[in-house]
Amino acid sequence: MTAQPAAPALATGSKLPHELDDRQRALAFFTVLTAVVLEVADTTIVNTALPAIRTGLGASPSAMQWIVAGYLLTLGSLLLLGGRLGDAFGHRRLFLLGVAGFVAASALCGLAPSAGVLVLARVLQGAAGAMMGPQTMAIVQLLYTPLERVKRLAFFGMIIGLAAIIGPILGGFLIELDLFGLGWRLIFLINLPVGLFALTMGRITLPRTGEEHHGLAIDLAGAALFAAGFGMILLALIQSHEDMPLAQAASILVGGIAGVGLGWHRASTRRAAGLPAMIEPSLFALPTFRWGVMAAMAFNSGSVGFLMIFAVALQQGLALSPLQTALIHIPFGLGVMIAVGLIVPRLLPRFGRRLPMAGGLLMAGGIVSTLALIHAAVEGGPVLIATLALAGIGFGTLSGPLGPIVVSEVPRTHAGTASATMRTAQQLGGALGIALVGSAYFAVGGNDAAARxxxxxxxxxxxxxxxAVAVLAVSRLPATLFAAERKPVAD
Structure with a gap:
């Protein structure tokens, strides 16, 4: 009897990426994609749960903001550090440590006995996500050749966008499900089985990279300066409207800005001396990168801030249930998918920067109209559905092109740093949006529905x-951004 060839082994942890077959690479890709969904969905899934958390834990308005902003702050501040640690100690090792930390922090979130503990757990969750997140892109780059990578990264981007949109919807369904009487805690505890699955699959399917550089210098002081500086800025903005004297808030705000400035100066001097730094200041000399990153940061500030007050106002102001709140998000999500999947690919090459500019204006108009309808106590109907869909279309039309814009002229040697810097700006922009938009919302609101x-x-x-800042930044991009004669800077 002829022996049958052995099936390829599932366990690949002792192999290098080029030693994997197609099935093993597909499993590894699916594993890192699962972790990405965890990281991105936890940015927005909490929005629908904030009113229930406020009731269950007696959370103050500032605590509600910190529950969202704390996660974004550590995630954004430590992303670049996470990437450097992956280069130094191995992307597989850092990925597994990050997933394990994310699972542990999610458990602490789900079991939190007070709002303060929940904020701390969210900060830890963001830090774990910052260790896990950069490794996913690095592992995909190691698994596939540049040509193979194009389709995978496009799919990657689509899943990331869908995860962010589906987050609030999933949160509403989980709270309404109220499995075992867990209520809002389920939105965090659901991460445990998903995270443990990713951890188990990661140990089995992810190859060793073989590119660890244990002597690689890491700018821990620079990372600390940026994190502390942004943290102080958020502290001043969030606490100033509740229990912090204005003079004290102003002092902390100035200190935070100074901390970020020192971090920038440190990065510039270290790069000039040939030493590693957390950012690459020379990238900001490129207009497409500089204005693209600014647009991405301002866009995330506005969109994340909107999604938070939108979900809170529907429940606290209109007394809608978490499930009803989740369902109202659907037209917005559909609008985003239409824009990213249909409008941007067809119209961006033709209209260039004018398309994201129009998207930003449409998004602003749709959001203002939506919030005006909710302010007038409109709970649903075709008009609200239309304004939400328009806001979603504007969202996708503005956000879709930003990634290609940012890296369009970046040297290939700095492609990874450029992408990580943009992600950092997006997360920190989201945290800033929670502080600015949330503070504006909670400073006026009161205890009854009308006041909220x-x-x-x-x-x-x-x-x-x-x-408007995002649109202004896009308007400063070169007019010939997408013309055939404009090419990326050479290596």
């Missing part, structure tokens, strides 16, 4: 202002 809706007016103004 009153905060939508300054909240909408702040969102519109942030999106």
């Amino acid at each position: 809706l009153a905060g939508l007016v300054p909240g909408a103004i702040m969102v519109a202002a942030l999106l």
